[in-house]
Amino acid sequence: MRAILDDKNLLLAEDALRIFINETSPKPIGVEEVDILDSLNRVSAEYVFSPIDLPPFSRSTVDGYAIIDSETPGEFTVIDKISIGEYKEIEIKDKEAVEVDTGSIIPENATAVIKVEETERKGDKIFVGRKVRFGENIGFIGSDIPKGFEILKPGEIIKAEKIALLASVGITKVKVFKRPKIYIITTGDELIEPGKPLQKGKIYESNSFYLYAKLKSEGYEIIGYTHVRDDKELIKEELLKGLDLADVVILTGGTSAGEKDFVHQVIRELGKIIVHGLKFKPGKPTILATVKGKPVIGLPGNIVSTVMITERVINKYLSIVAGKELTDEIKVKAILLNDAKADKNRYTYLPVYLFKKDEKYFALSIPFDSYMIGTFSVADGYIGLEPAEEHKEGEEVYVYLKRLDLRPTYIGEEEPKLLKLFSEFRKIPLGSYPALKALKYGIGDVIVISSLYDNSISGEYVYKRKILQNGNGEKIVGYHDWIGLSRMIQNSSIKLRYISLSPNFIGKATVIAPDTIISEGKEIGEEKLIIVCKDEYKSKLKTLS
């Protein structure tokens, strides 16, 4: 049996990170010079200042005639033309003009350019009908940026626009920090490689896939990744190999404090554990350590914990090793559609579905446990709450946005026929409670509410289904408490989030579910699904029998 990481002795992630940084003094690995075309998304290791004024000469900003402004209004003789890219050593006299393109260098002593459409030309004469201002339509040398202007700074991630600017000032190479090399070791006898048949009691390994993709997307080099059994010697061997090859080694699984948690034992034997356990949910059993002078990070075996600890904690540490500057994290403000509550001891992240209406966001917090990678990764974002923090429906929270699903939304009761009808919609079949909130806040496109939950609602269409009872035991399997039928079976023992899971429980408990989900059972009632639907989708409903 495992020893327990007691919440009371744990650190908040930010404190843990500070201590880990103090102990390990992370810094960039080194510097290399690359062509600017290869510098996309690399991290600048230097200040770059413009070696030239930009533009490098005074240029015309229009197609027109370069003149001396004090002679306007008046007639001018066109003595020459300077096309874009050309250079001619011309000194104009008072009544002379030189034709120029947008971008052409202007004669040294020209003081203005008059637009071609503001002139009348006859032969080599032009007439300017108004007073022209000194400097008009000239982009003076350096008027964009002067020589010496800072165009890149250490830590900056180089984007396409900056590459354009580097090229514009003639720079072709730039010094960047070397990519940190990372070695990934996943552990756990319970894990099966995806693609192989799943055995009873085992789950598919996904940590290495996540870490590989995530760390690569951050610009780090995955120097190796491997899965090892729960075997202390094998883990030790791989850790030592990883330390040879990489700048940082990340392990997953075996990070709790028990006798079979070999990762923490191996790290303890070979090096020093600096932090063990965080006030963080999901992700408590996290290890921050050093072995042979290199940082070693132990992540929980739980995939959602690995995702969140990587995103919110480890990534910040690796950013320092990569030399990245601090960045501003964009959060969107959203109105909560339901209550949200943190663990009383731990900083808590909760996934949310988002809705956007008139540039305002609304967030539906989703019932969640830390093993729920499906729930977590189909969410649009998540909120972060301090230990014991609570928010009520209608309050504003900040949401870390992943990607907003912009499809029209089906929200409400889970009904196979309706879900099929709206198959191209975003589907949130989490019952009548969120459906009523959608109605209240004017969001959602197809809203499906059970008459058993609220029979005061009227909608465009009513879909009836029979309620069946399969079995007679005292343990009742029914809907999740968000869902309409919970009113009817308040004594249900297991409340399912998705009633499509009901058939799994037939024979093990009394299952109460609609006839569209379970085919056999005693009819115990009827449910009306009231459908409130935006006009543009009403035609679909007509195809319902």
Place this chain on the structure above:
Amino acid sequence: MRAILDDKNLLLAEDALRIFINETSPKPIGVEEVDILDSLNRVSAEYVFSPIDLPPFSRSTVDGYAIIDSETPGEFTVIDKISIGEYKEIEIKDKEAVEVDTGSIIPENATAVIKVEETERKGDKIFVGRKVRFGENIGFIGSDIPKGFEILKPGEIIKAEKIALLASVGITKVKVFKRPKIYIITTGDELIEPGKPLQKGKIYESNSFYLYAKLKSEGYEIIGYTHVRDDKELIKEELLKGLDLADVVILTGGTSAGEKDFVHQVIRELGKIIVHGLKFKPGKPTILATVKGKPVIGLPGNIVSTVMITERVINKYLSIVAGKELTDEIKVKAILLNDAKADKNRYTYLPVYLFKKDEKYFALSIPFDSYMIGTFSVADGYIGLEPAEEHKEGEEVYVYLKRLDLRPTYIGEEEPKLLKLFSEFRKIPLGSYPALKALKYGIGDVIVISSLYDNSISGEYVYKRKILQNGNGEKIVGYHDWIGLSRMIQNSSIKLRYISLSPNFIGKATVIAPDTIISEGKEIGEEKLIIVCKDEYKSKLKTLS
């Protein structure tokens, strides 16, 4: 001389895009299957539904003992242990318990798990002191997501978390849209390859660098890129070559309507111009066309125009060719620190510096012309205004955020000594006007105001400099109108944005500038720079003489 694209006949970008889409019916190129590890940032070409319930079995969510809840409180005999990953066919009796790990499969007929820390164990007996709920600490089969749940949809860009989810349900391969192949042709005799010496009248070529990096970062394949002289036959040859190799050809330069604008002529001869010219600033001379049934896009030669048209127009078109779903664009709301005004006929983009204070953003719009790639690419973001739209200081606008510079900010008068002292700061040496706004809104860290602009301000430190006049002509080169000295030289003919550019004008006009910028001239006055500084930076000021 060029023909002019008259604003009145142009289309708004959104209308142009709609017409171009209607005429060319863009769609994805094809589908390929990739390993999920190679699917990062690729575009899903299919719906993927979970082939299994997740979790695939009912599991314990804690370390503890699986029991039958109806026997609690009471004493139980521990008959076996199921470790995580193990499977044992065990049926427990009423007073029996099986030890389980977090994640272990539970015996078929167990109805709850009691946490280890809530039990007392003596030998093979445990004592449970309270009533345990049916289903307690069990993560039921499918309680995360049920079999058939949508986990990926066509058009979705595949991120690390989704790769984790695909692995978690055992999927190893995924169908993605093929990357669009793009051929880039830059034209223009005025362009010099970066790295080579700059000749008078010419500028460095940067369009191909920008397009290469930007389109690559969007996940497109650059099948070739080349620069050609302003030669109709060469442009034709390259365009035909590009059409052979690529799905889309992008050209830059020569897109206006004049006799030397060969790009538009070549396109017109070989194919069909669908849109010529946009009500868009910067970026009017844009061409949307088809040649040999393939889309051909002509971008303005001007680099900032190429950047903006690519980002706001072309990228939307290419997204369709790439099969990408529509995404929500995140804009941040910001309070304007100065007035901002659009061109009266064209949709106008203006770069801004951003400041963040207590989760609020403030935007300083930067004086801008379309050739200013330096100004544009060091900005934190930009605002987009409808034709003739105007905003006053204090009004809220939406900002397209590029990347917020989080360094402490120096804002105000340009003074070499001060800028050197605060060399690691973000520097906005745009004069006293924005400095006063910073003071008003409580933003900025070191604020430098000229006594000539406002002598009512008191600061931590006063830095004096002499004002020199070099030359005696009637044309006066001085500060930009934002800058303090403009009060002293209201009749200045050229107002420089950066006074460090003053020396460029010595000998050509009367230059009025501080003695820290120009070394020679008649002393005509004194200026006091008043420095308002946050406490933590005051020590730096002490080093000033």
